[in-house]
Amino acid sequence: DQQVKQNSPSLSVQEGRISILNCDYTNSMFDYFLWYKKYPAEGPTFLISISSIKDKNEDGRFTVFLNKSAKHLSLHIVPSQPGDSAVYFCAASAPYGGATNKLIFGTGTLLAVQP
Amino acid sequence: DTGVSQNPRHKITKRGQNVTFRCDPISEHNRLYWYRQTLGQGPEFLTYFQNEAQLEKSRLLSDRFSAERPKGSFSTLEIQRTEQGDSAMYLCASSLALNFDRAWYGYTFGSGTRLTVV
Numbered sequence: 001d002q003q004v005k006q007n008s009p010s011l012s013v014q015e016g017r018i019s020i021l022n023c024d025y026t027n028s029m030f031d032y033f034l035w036y037k038k039y040p041a042e043g044p045t046f047l048i049s050i051s052s053i054k055d056k057n058e059d060g061r062f063t064v065f066l067n068k069s070a071k072h073l074s075l076h077i078v079p080s081q082p083g084d085s086a087v088y089f090c091a092a093s094a095p096y097g098g099a100t101n102k103l104i105f106g107t108g109t110l111l112a113v114q115p
Numbered sequence: 116d117t118g119v120s121q122n123p124r125h126k127i128t129k130r131g132q133n134v135t136f137r138c139d140p141i142s143e144h145n146r147l148y149w150y151r152q153t154l155g156q157g158p159e160f161l162t163y164f165q166n167e168a169q170l171e172k173s174r175l176l177s178d179r180f181s182a183e184r185p186k187g188s189f190s191t192l193e194i195q196r197t198e199q200g201d202s203a204m205y206l207c208a209s210s211l212a213l214n215f216d217r218a219w220y221g222y223t224f225g226s227g228t229r230l231t232v233v
Contacts (some may be wrong), residue, residue, distance in 0.1 A: 004157075032223045043119070043206055043224030044158065089157050091221070100209065101146065102171065103222065105157030 003027045004092050006106035014114050019077040021109050024073065030092035035064060035075045035101065038087045047088075048075070049063030080113045087111075117141055119225035121207050127231045128197055135193045136228045138208030147190050148222060149182055150206040151175065158206055164190060197232045204229050 005024045013019045021035075031052035036044035050057040050064045050073070057064050063076045077084055092104040120139040128134050140147050145166050150158035161180070163171045166187035176182075179197075184190040194201055208222035 006157075007141050009155075014142065036224075041226070043121075043208075045224070046221045049221060050149070063218075083204045091157075102148075102160050102163060103158075104160070 002090055002107075003030075004090055004104050004106040005012045006090055006109050008109050009015050009107070010110040010112070011113060012112045013080050013104045017084055019075075019080045019084065019111055019113070021075040021077075021088050021090075021111065023073050023075075023106055024071060025073075027092070027094070027104075028071070029094040030104075032093045033066060033073050034091045034107075035062075036091060036092070037084075038089060038108070042054045063099070077111075080111075082113045082115050085111055118124045118206055119160050119182055119209055121225035121228050123228055124226065125229045125231075127233060130199060130232055131196055133193065133195045134197060134230065135191055135206075136205055136230075138192070138207030138225060139188075140190070140207070141223055144211055144223070145187065145210035146194045148208045148210075149190070149192050150208065150224075152204040152206060152227070153202075160193075161205075181214075194230075197230075199232045202230055202232045 003026050004105050033045040034049040037047045038044040048059050048062045048064050050066050054071050066073045087108045087110050089108045091103040122137045136200045147164040149161040154157045158174050161176050162182050179195045182192045204227045208224045210222045211217040
């Protein structure tokens with residue numbers, strides 16, 4: 001049972017354009033969402049997060065949008081740069097006082113930014 | 116650099132052998148996690164420690180797997196009688212507890228140990 005889904009295995013965009021990566025989830029108990037970026041042979045690195053009490057969070061070129069009613073979130077990268085080429089994982093958690101803060105990951109989307 | 120350190124980076128072992136991986140978390144982080152990632156999949160939760168206590172284990176963690184975190188510092192993950200299906204990237208991560216008053220930055224992952232069972 002895949003609770004966090006990234007339905008696009010790959011995405012190719014031109015440098016300078018917008019990259020939009022999508023993620024859907026099924027568990028309404030999730031209330032914190034994160035995006036991680038992963039280069040080959042390295043561990044995932046944190047990119048940006050959003051709490052369920054918000055619908056948007058922005059950090060420089062990266063913006064995450066959350067639509068709770070649709071159980072959908074998206075990561076926008078503007079403008080895209082070749083160094084953004086990596087696998088992007090969406091992750092969700094249901095943190096509540098003293099709990100595990102276990103993250104459930106999607107299967108990832110490989111972003112290729114063409115120069 | 117005070118990131119999460121994992122050793123070894125790569126391990127090739129014969130089926131049936133035992134292997135042990137080590138993780139050194141960020142020193143001030145009290146939470147430590149082990150995840151496993153196979154090709155084409157996202158990381159899957161294996162187990163979680165808060166300080167030295169192992170508080171949760173996934174169904175993925177069969178009896179052949181054991182993890183420890185003595186004194187709440189480094190952690191080890193041991194796989195006994197390895198099988199070819201154990202071949203994966205084993206990721207360790209650490210974090211502080213979530214504080215609802217500020218943004219949570221999730222975990223800090225190590226670079227992982229890639230296990231190949233032949």
